[in-house]
Amino acid sequence: MVIERTDANVVASAKLVEYTEITDDNRDSFHFHGDAEQYPISAIIALPEDDKSGTILRGRYLDGERLHQLVVPATVIDGLLANIFRIKNVLDAVISVVAVATLLALTLVFALSIRLRQREIATVFRLGGNRLTTARLLAAEIAIIVAASAVLCSALILVVNQYSADLVRTLVIR
Numbered sequence: 171m172v173i174e175r176t177d178a179n180v181v182a183s184a185k186l187v188e189y190t191e192i193t194d195d196n197r198d199s200f201h202f203h204g205d206a207e208q209y210p211i212s213a214i215i216a217l218p219e220d221d222k223s224g225t226i227l228r229g230r231y232l233d234g235e236r237l238h239q240l241v242v243p244a245t246v247i248d249g250l251l252a253n254i255f256r257i258k259n260v261l262d263a264v265i266s267v268v269a270v271a272t273l274l275a276l277t278l279v280f281a282l283s284i285r286l287r288q289r290e291i292a293t294v295f296r297l298g299g300n301r302l303t304t305a306r307l308l309a310a311e312i313a314i315i316v317a318a319s320a321v322l323c324s325a326l327i328l329v330v331n332q333y334s335a336d337l338v339r340t341l342v343i344r
Contacts, residue, residue: 216240284308 174181218224228262231240284291331339 280312 172180173183216227218227228240228242231238291304294307
């Protein structure tokens with residue numbers, strides 16, 4: 171989102187979301203719509219003086235009858251990251267299995283193609299071609315297929331890369 175950066179200035183694009191900083195000077199300019207007495211407190215940041223005070227404070231909120239809970243942000247974030255990396259490992263395993271299946275399918279397709287084209291290969295031999303000529307013809311065919319696939323994949327990657335944020339917002343985040 172940064173368009174230009176110098177030692178004295180940074181210029182950002184219009185995609186940059188701006189947040190207003192709340193200070194003592196502008197605190198009175200903010201207002202709520204509705205009765206402020208009915209707004210619940212959603213969070214409190216407690217900074218205990220030492221580990222013992224923090225442990226005692228967390229211990230007071232351990233019983234299941236309280237409506238509030240006390241969490242240590244680092245512990246919560248560590249748990250979330252552990253879940254994300256577990257999901258990543260599962261996705262990596264699935265992608266690996268799909269890649270192996272794709273390679274096996276491609277091998278099968280090329281093997282069946284060669285088998286179906288035995289008459290064409292025999293014709294090449296009758297015209298004076300040898301095994302090297304046949305191998306070159308088949309390699310050229312495979313190279314053309316791989317090159318066309320690479321061009322198509324590159325085009326798709328460029329499109330997805332250009333519109334990835336919009337695609338995620340549209341397809342994933344609802």
